[in-house]
Amino acid sequence: xxxxxxxxxxxxxxxxxxxxxxxxxxxxxxxxxxxxxxxxxxxxxxxxxxxxxxxxxxxxxxxxxxxxxxxxxxxxxxxxxxxxxxxxxxxxxxxxxxxxxxxxxxxxxxxxxxxxxxxxxxxxxxxxxxxxxxxxxxxxxxxxxxxxxxxxxxxxxxxxxxxxxxxxxxxxxxxxxxxxxxxxxxxxxxxxxxxxxxxxxxxxxxxxxxxxxxxxxxxxxxxxxxxxxxxxxxxxxxxxxxx
Numbered sequence: 001x002x003x004x005x006x007x008x009x010x011x012x013x014x015x016x017x018x019x020x021x022x023x024x025x026x027x028x029x030x031x032x033x034x035x036x037x038x039x040x041x042x043x044x045x046x047x048x049x050x051x052x053x054x055x056x057x058x059x060x061x062x063x064x065x066x067x068x069x070x071x072x073x074x075x076x077x078x079x080x081x082x083x084x085x086x087x088x089x090x091x092x093x094x095x096x097x098x099x100x101x102x103x104x105x106x107x108x109x110x111x112x113x114x115x116x117x118x119x120x121x122x123x124x125x126x127x128x129x130x131x132x133x134x135x136x137x138x139x140x141x142x143x144x145x146x147x148x149x150x151x152x153x154x155x156x157x158x159x160x161x162x163x164x165x166x167x168x169x170x171x172x173x174x175x176x177x178x179x180x181x182x183x184x185x186x187x188x189x190x191x192x193x194x195x196x197x198x199x200x201x202x203x204x205x206x207x208x209x210x211x212x213x214x215x216x217x218x219x220x221x222x223x224x225x226x227x228x229x230x231x232x233x234x235x236x237x238x239x240x241x242x243x
Contacts, residue, residue: 011035011036011037012035012036012039012071012163012164013033013058013164014070014071015034015054015057015067015069016032016068016069016070017030017031017066017067017068018030018064018066018068018069019065020053020063020064021065026219027053027219028050028054028064028219028220029219030067030220031050031219031220032221033054035195036195038190038195039195039212040186040187040190040195040198040209041197041210041211041212041213041214042198042207042210042212042227043198043199043200043213043214044199044200044201044203044214044230044236045201045215045216046201049217049218050219051168051216052094052199053219055093055166055199057069059091060076060080060081060083060084061081071084071087071164072163074087085113085160085162086113088164089162089164090158090162090164090165090166091157091165091166092153092157092165092166092167093168094199095172096146096150096152097153098141098144098152099141100142102140103137103138103139104137104152105138107141107152107156108122108126108152108155109159112159112160113159114161122159122161123159125158126156126159129155129185130152132147147175147181150170150182151182153170154170154185158189163194163195164195165194165197167196167197167198168199169199170182170198171200171201172201179202180205183200183202183208184209186198186209196210198210206227207227208227212224212226212227213230215230215233215235223235223236
């Protein structure tokens with residue numbers, strides 16, 4: 001078992017020796033990442049390190065040139081993105097991407113994949129997770145603040161009741177107070193039964209809300225281990241401060 005795994009944690013996602021290329025450019029090289037059940041794992045690194053590319057590969061939007069991805073013990077190699085979502089993968093992409101012409105409630109309702117009878121409980125869960133949304137259920141997506149749009153994007157990704165949520169750069173463009181408000185929900189989401197793989201440039205905040213972490217640097221895993229151990233690691237300082 002690698003240092004990036006917790007003893008006794010049931011492995012939910014395994015990315016093994018993944019390589020992804022854009023034409024002649026290798027974007028990811030020999031990437032191995034795992035996420036356990038009921039676990040929050042941070043994927044940190046500077047802009048361009050490969051975090052979003054890894055997420056798109058996990059979801060099936062990019063085809064790896066080598067390596068493999070398995071989820072809940074099943075290979076994802078032959079599964080399209082919609083099949084991966086049905087298997088239990090949730091994805092909240094960078095940039096929020098809420099439906100601007102739909103209300104808060106409609107944004108949530110359209111993402112429910114189960115029976116219609118499950119909608120009220122799921123929407124209540126979203127409002128409990130983000131009370132700011134409960135205060136504006138009839139507001140259109142474009143009328144929300146940046147922070148509220150990010151909350152809505154996360155809540156919408158949870159409407160499919162995923163076993164694992166891929167959360168890509170949720171703090172991007174938010175004021176520090178809103179960053180804290182959004183990221184502290186990671187622990188609440190995990191407590192509700194959904195594991196989280198969090199991609200973040202804000203390394204301090206990401207390491208504070210996750211048990212384990214991987215540092216990506218130019219498409220490779222430069223460091224992996226307990227989040228507490230990574231906080232003072234020289235590799236983290238080098239990636240963010242240079243040198």
